[in-house]
Amino acid sequence: QVQVVESGGGVVQPGRSLRLSCAASGFTFSLYAMHWVRQAPGKGLEWVAVISYEGYTKYYADSVKGRFTISRDNSKNTLYLEMDSLRTEDTAVYHCAKDWGGPYTLKLIDSWGQGTLVTVSS
Amino acid sequence: DIQMTQSPSSVSASVGDRVTITCRASQDITSWLAWYQQIPGTAPKLLIYAASSLQSGVPSRFSGSGSGTDFTLTINSLQPEDFATYYCQQTDSFPLTFGGGTKVEIK
Numbered sequence: 001q002v003q004v005v006e007s008g009g010g011v012v013q014p015g016r017s018l019r020l021s022c023a024a025s026g027f028t029f030s031l032y033a034m035h036w037v038r039q040a041p042g043k044g045l046e047w048v049a050v051i052s053y054e055g056y057t058k059y060y061a062d063s064v065k066g067r068f069t070i071s072r073d074n075s076k077n078t079l080y081l082e083m084d085s086l087r088t089e090d091t092a093v094y095h096c097a098k099d100w101g102g103p104y105t106l107k108l109i110d111s112w113g114q115g116t117l118v119t120v121s122s
Numbered sequence: 123d124i125q126m127t128q129s130p131s132s133v134s135a136s137v138g139d140r141v142t143i144t145c146r147a148s149q150d151i152t153s154w155l156a157w158y159q160q161i162p163g164t165a166p167k168l169l170i171y172a173a174s175s176l177q178s179g180v181p182s183r184f185s186g187s188g189s190g191t192d193f194t195l196t197i198n199s200l201q202p203e204d205f206a207t208y209y210c211q212q213t214d215s216f217p218l219t220f221g222g223g224t225k226v227e228i229k
Contacts, residue, residue: 047211062217100171107214107218108156109158112165
């Protein structure tokens with residue numbers, strides 16, 4: 001059974017940094033691309049970033065490009081999101097998500113975590 | 123970027139009703155479209171991919187159709203557990219984008 005569990009959220013001041021982690025289990029982590037998707041309170045879903053299975057290919061939303069970095073450690077079955085220069089508009093629940101793979105690799109999500117809340121406030 | 127527009131933003135329906143949700147892309151995405159369901163307080167769940175392919179384990183009362191720029195999610199015989207918010211997402215190109223969501227509420 002696929003399971004992804006996010007951690008690292010909390011309250012942070014604007015301009016500061018935060019690192020989120022996502023522990024994966026129930027599937028062969030090193031074979032799948034992974035995504036981060038966020039949801040501001042009471043709002044819809046916003047895709048943030050994706051990383052390929054081996055970590056070489058990465059794509060980002062324009063809203064976070066240059067500030068956020070997605071990475072992974074396949075030896076630890078863990079996905080990361082390093083968030084720098086945080087803004088109040090980055091406040092959201094951040095979901096870690098597994099890619100479907102196959103012909104849809106990097107673009108289709110088939111399993112999501114419950115998310116971790118990041119609040120950017122002074 | 124490809125913009126995804128869903129309508130309606132909310133719909134009231136009763137158990138047993140048929141519900142139809144529309145998603146329009148700002149450019150041709152052929153069949154690169156997925157639908158997700160999100161029950162409040164829970165993680166989203168994949169329902170449909172490639173516009174009309176049912177994800178494993180999803181009840182057959184859910185169906186998707188369309189191609190190009192116009193797509194539809196249909197829920198036949200609405201069940202109590204179907205009251206949720208539904209999102210479309212284009213899987214054609216980066217950045218990946220979602221529709222604004224359609225909330226299916228109990229009438």
